[in-house]
Amino acid sequence: MLDTVLAQFSDIGLLILRVTVGIIFILHGYPKMPFPNSPTGGPRGFGAGLAKMGIPFPGFFAWTVAILEFVGGFLLIVGFATRLIALLMAINMVVAIKQAKIGMMKTPFIAKDTTGWEFDFALLGASLALFLLGPGNLALHFGLGL
Numbered sequence: 001m002l003d004t005v006l007a008q009f010s011d012i013g014l015l016i017l018r019v020t021v022g023i024i025f026i027l028h029g030y031p032k033m034p035f036p037n038s039p040t041g042g043p044r045g046f047g048a049g050l051a052k053m054g055i056p057f058p059g060f061f062a063w064t065v066a067i068l069e070f071v072g073g074f075l076l077i078v079g080f081a082t083r084l085i086a087l088l089m090a091i092n093m094v095v096a097i098k099q100a101k102i103g104m105m106k107t108p109f110i111a112k113d114t115t116g117w118e119f120d121f122a123l124l125g126a127s128l129a130l131f132l133l134g135p136g137n138l139a140l141h142f143g144l145g146l
Contacts, residue, residue, distance in 0.1 A: 014136030015079075021126045022076035025089060029069025032062065042066075053099045065092060076130070079139020086130035093124035 034042040040049070047062030055061055069092070072085040101107045101117035110116040135141045 011136035011138045014130075014133060015138045017126060017130060018076045018079055018082065018135060018139070021086075021089070021123065021130065022073040024073070024123065025069045025076065026073035029066055029071075029073060032066035033070050034066075053104045055095075055099060068092060079135035079141045082135035082139065082141060083131050086127045090124055090127035090131060093120050093127060096120050097124070 031038050031040045032043060032046045034044075038045070040046045043059070043062040043066050046066065047058040050058035050062055068085075068088055072089060075081055075085050076089075097117045097120045101120060105114075107114060107116050109121070110118050
């Protein structure tokens, strides 16, 4: 019975998920963008970190990740190209978990003195859910007839 009552709100649930995940990615992408006083030093500083992790073509991937997280976050919020952006975000999170958290930082899933990779794992799960479910009807994607 509860399923029948709540089914009418599934598009609102997807909107909430898109907005939440989008905001988080925007806030994590912003420091990687070439804005003045960027805490990571923009793509150049972020790329240096990627190079230390052994990521090939660190300059290219620094820009790719910065744009994906920052611009892709906005695209998720409005529901445009949701499945593509969500898939790319999921891949981004797999690389972040494997290369940064587990590989370079040697961080456990839940850490005592630092952030573990449970947050990245939650973003991976949310991204995969959006990839599989799509944006829902409350999205620009459907308003454009795509």
